[in-house]
Amino acid sequence: MSSDFPRSPRVMKGGLVAYQLPELTPTIIVYQYNPDEVQRQLRLRGGGGGGRGDSNRVNGPPEETLSFTLDIDAADQLEVPSENAITVRNGLHPVIAALEGLLYPPYPLVIANEALAIAGTAFIQGEQAPMVLLVWGPRRVLPVQIDSLSIREQAFDQQLNPIRVQVEMSASVQTYRDLDITNPGYWVYMSSFTQKEVMATLNTFGNRTGIQGLLPL
Known part of the structure; x- marks a missing residue:
């Protein structure tokens, strides 16, 4: 949709990028509309012990959780059906499936393991969800684990395909304590x-003069 103000700055879109390692061809989910807000919660990982001098000891970086709401609407695509045949036929099912896929192990691996289990094979490969990167501007690209999705389908077409959806998402940041050094997400976090x-180091916000005058050290 074009802006009413042609000289207004172009807003960068956030999104999610998922890799089913070792494959390096990603699934990219671009936000149709950027969330109005992102709620971040950081919780200290205490070092334990409880002895004298241990009050500031930590066990790695804080546990960080991000929560936000995505609004997805097919109205613009349905206004031009000749250019959006997939949306006309399927509504928002494809983008919903892509979001849900962030919590699933890869389908081919599931089928292979089921076949091995039926055949009585003792060895079954571990099933892992994709490695997901949250992209929220150039200064915030983080490896995350999607903890939960709450999907509210708010409108439907004649074939009951959802055409307006609201998705509440919660994700935990994966740190160097969670990822192996051979995992690309490790280096993204670092x-x-x-x-x-x-x-x-660039923080110069506010006048520090009054506080500095009170420092005992």
């Missing part, structure tokens, strides 16, 4: 960690 340090 890059983000480095960038956070750089951003902290």
